[in-house]
Amino acid sequence: MIIITIIEGKISMIEAIFQYEFLQNAFLAGAIIGVIAPLLGAFIVVRRLSLIADALSHVTLSGIAAGLYLGQAVPAFAAVNPLYFGMLFSVGGSLLIERLRSVYKHYQELAIPIMMSGGIGVGVIFISLADGFNTDLFSYLFGSVSAVSRGDLYAVITISLIVLVTIFFLYKELFILSFDEEYAKASGIPAGAVHFAFIILTALVIAVSMRIVGVLLVSSLMTLPVAAAIRIAKGFKQTIWLSVLFGETAVLVGLFSAFYLDLAPGGTIVVTSIIMLLAVILWKKERN
């Protein structure tokens, strides 16, 4: 493996990034995801929708599996990045969740297990059709630094720009919707449309983040940094900034350990986030 040879050749990671395109892809994609996932996550957590991120990541997996299968079965699809199937499924899944939440008005949380198991179920069927597990699929499940392509990077950049622009211009509407949904509606804000935009953004961010963190761990990058930030932040803007700081730190630690120790980045990102979370909780306890 390239990573092994780099270590044996004792090149530093920075030098390697300049030499190898795949590392540039991984680091740029990771650094960007470290910003947008916690940014959107701040809204997701305060709206108590953390589990939706989990459900959508599983739906994304079924999209990826469908993409991998179609790439094998239909030559015309071989050139299409499975990531786009993941995005498509994720957006479709987010709309379905909204439908289910209005069908089960009094059991809104039911939408989550329905979509989660549905996503895995469909995913497993496509995986078996595509001749079972292979390394490609493994990298989607747990994240990878060596598997991020230029195309993946471009997708990450595009989605991130959309997210940043939308949040910049709809910040006050998103804030009110999160803080007090009743009031948002009563004061004449187009709550439905803003919520719709928000849920689509969430679906897209989950789909692109999964390349680095992996399907199974992507929701953690949206929730754990926020969980830490919320303990110590004054105000919502500070919550966002701290979430991004914690998220970015976790991603960088994850990428470095993937490079030097050949660990799956998703796992290290989650463990780093949890260590920061515990540190914050202990620090807060100590201070009171």
Place this chain on the structure above:
Amino acid sequence: MEQKTVIDIRDVNFKYDRENVLEDIHLSVPQGAFVGLVGPNGSGKSTLLKIILGLLKVKEGEVQLFGIPQQKFKDWDRIGFVSQKANSFNIGFPATVFEVVMGGLAKKVGLFRRPGQNEKEAVVKAVKAVGMEPYLNRNIGDLSGGQQQRVFIARAIVSNPSILILDEPTVGVDSQNVESFYHMLTYLNEELGMTLLLVTHDIGTITDKVTHVACLNKYLHFHGSMKQFIQLDEQELSHLYGHGIRLLDHHHDH
């Protein structure tokens, strides 16, 4: 001097399904008044508020706001509203007082626009008016129930409305703070000239604060100034309130 009528309700009947909730309601609120709308639970108070706010449409009768028929009324930021529900927002939400009050300007600032210096000054002014200035950068969840309710009033008045409507604002506020809460309302009414319409089931606490009283129990049983109201004897009172009530005696020295 002829006072302008800011809320004018005529001949309003309202039904949920087949059940009459409000019948034959006439209510006019003069500019600058502090009206207490009282009635027992289930008397249709909240329904009447929703009608005034345009959240429920009336089929029978007419509602005018600032002399304009409600159907044609557009300036909703002239009416501020503090709901009972303000007490049940997500308490752990990490938002400062400043951020919460800024929320009251979202509609006025408009979609896709970001608030500027003027809006920031308006927020500080509104927070000052409710006496919460020292807490501007504190998280809303760290405040007491009474303080939180003041913040929600600041959010309602930040867009500079002429009328402030409050639905049971002291629910969840401890009794020590209720008194200073009403002081603040009196300040908004007398010093800032805001017309107040306060809904409550607890008539005793408001009798020495409001200028007008309206007693609602499906029908509007009494509507007039406080002076007229306190001249009613107990029997008339218990009749209009639906069942026996006692007025606290602190208004006799008026």
